[in-house]
Amino acid sequence: MSHGNDRSPLARFPRIPPQILRLILLTAAIVFSYFGARALLTPPSFGQHGFYRGAALGEVAAREPVYAGAKACAECHDQEVAALASGGHRLLACEVCHGPGQVHVDNPDIKPQILHFSHCARCHEASISRPKWHKQVVTREHYSGSNCTECHVPHKPEEVP
Amino acid sequence: MKRKWNRRGLLGSIGAAVTGLLALPVGRAAKAAVQKVLVSTSAPRGYDPTKHKWQMAIDVNRCIGCGHCVEACKKENHVPEGPYYRTWIERYVIAKPETGTGKARGKTWVDSPSGGMRGFPELPIPEEDVLHTFFVPKLCNLCEHSACVQVCPVGATFDAPDGAVLIDPNYCIGCGFCIQACPYGCRFMNPLTKTAEKCTLCYHRITRGLKPACVEVCPTQTRVFGDLRNPTPDDPLEEFYRRNKVQVLKPHLGTEPRVLYAGIDKEVS
């Protein structure tokens, strides 16, 4: 026997070979460390709604919007919105042409962008890939200048001089 | 080298182990309490994810391929410059069959330059050779049995209770398995955060009662968005279902995508 005096508590048990005993103890230590580490390191909200960190829902939702939404524009610019409401651009959001507006909503001194001719052509350049009911022109044949607003009023696109 | 086992030593070791084990749940509870104070709760601003089910539908007959949705998404979600798109538009051009070939249709061309963000260039073939051509917006298909969620090794991407498929950027290890597993190519590796990223249905907007940025800026109401659990009186989704027979992308893969497409062709995959 390589270990133990006769009063060792282990002497009462059937003799476990020493290498097995050492291995059992080592395995137990590893397993307990693993479960301990798991208990410590698992994020607290994990498993709240499913197999993920519940807090992630809040974190993803906490990002700040960059586009304000059409309703936000109407709060101050009700005249322009009313003008739009009767024409072909009535379903067009303000921010499509004027760019993201949350910055402007938060601080009205920061002006949103005003766009020029190339922006109109983006939707209205004629292409057979576009549906027939959509108003489109071959800009090369339609107009030789550089500013569509010479003739068209963006908020009332049907108005032409 | 001999080790002498004695009762005192053994009991001492066992006692130390048990104390160590008991300390762990105590430590963990303390840590959770501290974190609860510091971190916001998981319910964003009174929003209950179990009370909503977001739905997106695409009416391809209406898309004009202007690319505003792609641009708005990039700006809204701070997507890096480069080949990284949470949503994009594809243009399909189906040619007329060449005479004498005995085929019903000719070749198909598909392109998506910069995701369609700045519109599309000239057609690849002369207009008179074109049989059909149309635009198809693509985005996360909100699958019922997402392959991406199935393969994430750590639980960093998940099906939220309200139908969105989200990524936890603070937990993702950047292995890229979800990107390989998505059949629709809607995921990418963000080069700055080195984590996976994808369309979140503008989760930060819809939880505040706003619409996703792509839906907001679409000039022709191609993208139809709504809440299946709380339909509004003039719900555009109901009209969409009434007017259109619908399809989904790659149904044979069994992912059960929930984004419905109206007006696509067999060439769209």
Place this chain on the structure above:
Amino acid sequence: MNLEATNLVFEVMPRFEGYAYPNEATPHPLWTVLIVLYPYITGLVAGAFIMASLVRVFNVRALEPVYRLSLLTAFAFLICAPLPLLLHLGQPQRCFQVMITPHLTSPMAIFGFVYAWYLMAVLLLELWFDYRKDFVHWARQTPGWRGLLYRVLTLGVDDVSPRAVRLDERLGHALSVIGIPSAFLLHGYVGFIFGSVKANPWWGNVLMPIIFIMSAMVSGIALCVLVYMVLQWARRLEIDIRCLDTMAMFLFYALVLDAGIEGLDWIHRVYSAEEGFQIMQSMTQEKLFYTLNVGQALLGTAVPLAVLGVLQLARRRIPDIWRKRVCFFSALLIMLGVLAMRWNVVIGGQMFSKSLRGIMSYKMEFAGLEGWFMSGVLFCLPFVLLIMLIKLFLPKEPVLSGQTLPLREPAESCATI
């Protein structure tokens, strides 16, 4: 009106022919050469271990001289296996999450547990039971830090009575038996990582784990052949020709099985010609022409099959020196061929678009974390480790399993009790 203003400057030249989803048009593929290396290394581990198991489980006595060498080789490569993965992760500092919150529907989540199980419960334990009595003897005789190392490795157990040694052998045998399915699991799950991706027709099929396991066995046996021959040459010792012949025989039959299964996969793809077949065929012809036809098929499979086959048929008539050269040469070709196979699977699966309409062009870099240079370093690392292990645990005198010899005082010998 200036049409050029609407007409559209695109930010990058498309990196594909045909059409690829915009997210696929990145400069580099998502899973690069590091992910080619990882299956290669774990395959070598599994194959080397199976070689060792042939001795213990199937009592192939002829392979006795390479028993310990195979186990040490498997160990050296297993230690280095997680490195390519860690380097590849976008957030490697979060890697522990795989063990803390493993998502059990994901084959990748199995990695932490299978690796830990295989390393600790199979390989290290089997090594320990085989070496334990040697550790005890060496600990007594070797001074300095080396002696301390051996003492630590005995885990404080110094019982080398005949009963204890017999118990060691029985337990070692049991572990070898458990080790065989564990080795299959270690490498099979890697194959399943690819086989489970239904979105990618190049990867997602049921034969993938089997193909990976078979090519792993082939590469592992080939590695053992190479390591054994190089070691004996470096030590200016004789190569046990019977051992070499047996290894060559197992290598040949494993290669026959491997070629058969891969051939079956190829035949099925060509015959059933399912949805993605056209684009995959274009992809293999354009992007994988040399690595697939020349690297994997011709040099990696056909040539070794032919020469090893000749060796099997005409064994007695071929002089020893030629048998050795043929074995070495075939083993080298097979190692390269299996590396080519891993390349073809991993990189090939990313060379065509999931839209099934396009083929991508990616750049492979030399420098950087995912470049060639790093891969070269990562592949040399296990060999460096193996040299250290051999110096520590494989003394120069031919050691048969169960016999020990002193390291420093040749006059004093400690035979097994």
